[in-house]
Amino acid sequence: xxxxxxxxxxxxxxxxxxxxxxxxxxxxxxxxxxxxxxxxxxxxxxxxxxxxxxxxxxxxxxxxxxxxxxxxxxxxxxxxxxxxxxxxxxxxxxxxxxxxxxxxxxxxxxxxxxxxxxxxxxxxxxxxxxxxxxxxxxxxxxxxxxxxxxxxxxxxxxxxxxxxxxxxxxxxxxxxxxxxxxxxxxxxxxxxxxxxxxxxxxxxxxxxxxxxxxxxxxxxxxxxxxxxxxxxxxxxxxxxxxxxxxxxxxxxxxxxxxxxxxxxxxxxxxxxxxxxxxxxxxxxxxxxxxxxxxxxxxxxxxxxxxxxxxxxxxxxxxxxxxxxxxxxxxxxxxxxxxxxxxxxxxxxxxxxxxxxxxxxxxxxxxxxxxxxxxxxxxxxxxxxxxxxxxxxxxxxxxxxxxxxxxxxxxxxxxxxxx
Amino acid sequence: xxxxxxxxxxxxxxxxxxxxxxxxxxxxxxxxxxxxxxxxxxxxxxxxxxxxxxxxxxxxxxxxxxxxxxxxxxxxxxxxxxxxxxxxxxxxxxxx
Numbered sequence: 315x316x317x318x319x320x321x322x323x324x325x326x327x328x329x330x331x332x333x334x335x336x337x338x339x340x341x342x343x344x345x346x347x348x349x350x351x352x353x354x355x356x357x358x359x360x361x362x363x364x365x366x367x368x369x370x371x372x373x374x375x376x377x378x379x380x381x382x383x384x385x386x387x388x389x390x391x392x393x394x395x396x397x398x399x400x401x402x403x404x405x406x407x408x409x410x411x412x413x414x415x416x417x418x419x420x421x422x423x424x425x426x427x428x429x430x431x432x433x434x435x436x437x438x439x440x441x442x443x444x445x446x447x448x449x450x451x452x453x454x455x456x457x458x459x460x461x462x463x464x465x466x467x468x469x470x471x472x473x474x475x476x477x478x479x480x481x482x483x484x485x486x487x488x489x490x491x492x493x494x495x496x497x498x499x500x501x502x503x504x505x506x507x508x509x510x511x512x513x514x515x516x517x518x519x520x521x522x523x524x525x526x527x528x529x530x531x532x533x534x535x536x537x538x539x540x541x542x543x544x545x546x547x548x549x550x551x552x553x554x555x556x557x558x559x560x561x562x563x564x565x566x567x568x569x570x571x572x573x574x575x576x577x578x579x580x581x582x583x584x585x586x587x588x589x590x591x592x593x594x595x596x597x598x599x600x601x602x603x604x605x606x607x608x609x610x611x612x613x614x615x616x617x618x619x620x621x622x623x624x625x626x627x628x629x630x631x632x633x634x635x636x637x638x639x640x641x642x643x644x645x646x647x648x649x650x651x652x653x654x655x656x657x658x659x660x661x662x663x664x665x666x667x668x669x670x671x672x673x674x675x676x677x678x679x680x681x682x683x684x685x686x687x688x689x690x691x692x693x694x695x696x697x698x699x700x701x702x703x704x705x706x707x708x709x710x711x712x713x714x715x716x717x718x719x720x721x722x723x724x725x726x727x728x729x730x731x732x
Numbered sequence: 733x734x735x736x737x738x739x740x741x742x743x744x745x746x747x748x749x750x751x752x753x754x755x756x757x758x759x760x761x762x763x764x765x766x767x768x769x770x771x772x773x774x775x776x777x778x779x780x781x782x783x784x785x786x787x788x789x790x791x792x793x794x795x796x797x798x799x800x801x802x803x804x805x806x807x808x809x810x811x812x813x814x815x816x817x818x819x820x821x822x823x824x825x826x827x828x
Contacts, residue, residue, distance in 0.1 A: 468737055472733065485745050486748075489745070490752070497759075500757060501764050504763060504764055505774055507773075508770070516756070519800070523800065526804070597756050601752040604751040604755075
């Protein structure tokens with residue numbers, strides 16, 4: 315062997331690879347949050363929508379230079395408040411910390427892919443936090459988890475994850491309901507066609523804002539995690555900056571993921587929950603953009619997914635005669651409730667496997683499990699594929715897959731704008 | 733914890749309603765005015781065009797665009813360590 319690869323160097327490489335994979339799944343899982351409504355109303359063609367969203371995510375990832383190094387502090391005790399790893403983790407090139415972060419990321423990726431397969435929008439940040447919590451419990455015990463902070467500010471699993479998750483869909487739904495109601499009241503005398511074409515522009519604008527906000531919020535989390543791993547290993551020391559290559563890699567990964575488009579989730583959000591018109595689409599995205607940007611500006615980040623879903627539900631409530639499919643909504647809520655514990659179980663089990671087998675074998679085995687599960691989910695998705703051509707096919711109440719007899723579903727797109 | 737949480741969520745709700753429902757409402761007024769300006773098939777009532785409607789319509793849409801641009805400016809600038817001050821009514825950027 316010419317180059318001796320130490321175990322910790324291998325772990326560092328696996329952490330970076332898994333983190334970038336997570337960032338990619340974060341992108342395609344969340345395309346729907348911004349673009350599902352524009353695709354469903356035909357304001358944008360599916361491919362145009364994901365391309366626009368990807369470009370704005372890329373810009374967003376570079377725009378926000380605020381350092382997200384302390385991202386794990388919300389849920390686990392492995393860093394101090396400056397973002398540096400706690401000194402007890404620096405031994406052995408940060409072996410324990412690298413293993414926890416690695417297994418936590420696996421939990422996040424696996425859960426993101428499973429919910430994508432089921433077509434359920436679930437929070438990528440919850441999946442990441444869940445994975446980290448599970449791996450931390452397995453590695454350091456329950457005291458390693460920041461359950462509720464010290465009570466002086468909103469912190470910990472309770473303050474930063476659980477409470478916001480319960481409140482954000484309601485807040486977004488209230489805003490979107492009011493917005494939708496107002497829009498329909500104000501434009502009561504306007505002809506249908508004129509209204510549709512006018513609001514399409516508003517819809518595209520507001521959806522773009524949500525994409526931009528997503529890029530500024532979510533890409534940073536992965537940047538923070540990779541930088542933490544680099545510091546723990548000892549190849550980076552600056553806690554006020556993220557290495558440029560990390561920034562570029564994460565921005566590209568989230569944009570590429572967004573461009574790939576999580577069509578299954580786009581379909582659920584755009585067609586499954588509520589049948590929406592352009593004015594509703596605009597009300598939903600305006601509500602999402604306002605709630606996400608306001609909350610993150612107040613230092614109180616809400617999950618993009620929970621907000622977007624609440625907004626879309628709200629537009630169904632705000633328009634007289636619109637039908638909300640509560641069965642679909644309930645499935646989503648169920649997915650949200652189990653996201654954190656499920657990702658935690660995956661993260662925890664991975665840590666136990668890696669730690670029990672130990673050394674190179676442990677790291678390689680858990681990575682192989684990740685690759686195996688990813689391949690399995692992708693293969694399963696091929697059975698009932700959802701893509702840009704059939705994403706808008708009529709919603710079949712019995713299953714969330716496109717109706718089998720919808721060969722030219724692309725023609726479903728209403729071309730009322732002539 | 734609960735107190736802090738309710739305060740934070742209350743703020744988000746208040747600003748969310750103002751911006752997230754208020755701006756779409758202004759945009760809707762824009763569409764309403766433009767339809768009034770265009771007249772004919774643009775309106776359910778098929779009235780004759782009113783040029784004043786077109787002016788008011790574009791004004792509403794311009795207001796919405798201006799607020800959105802300001803919003804983006806606030807977010808981007810805070811990422812670079814600036815904040816926006818409304819001290820002199822016209823927004824200005826300040827370091828720190």
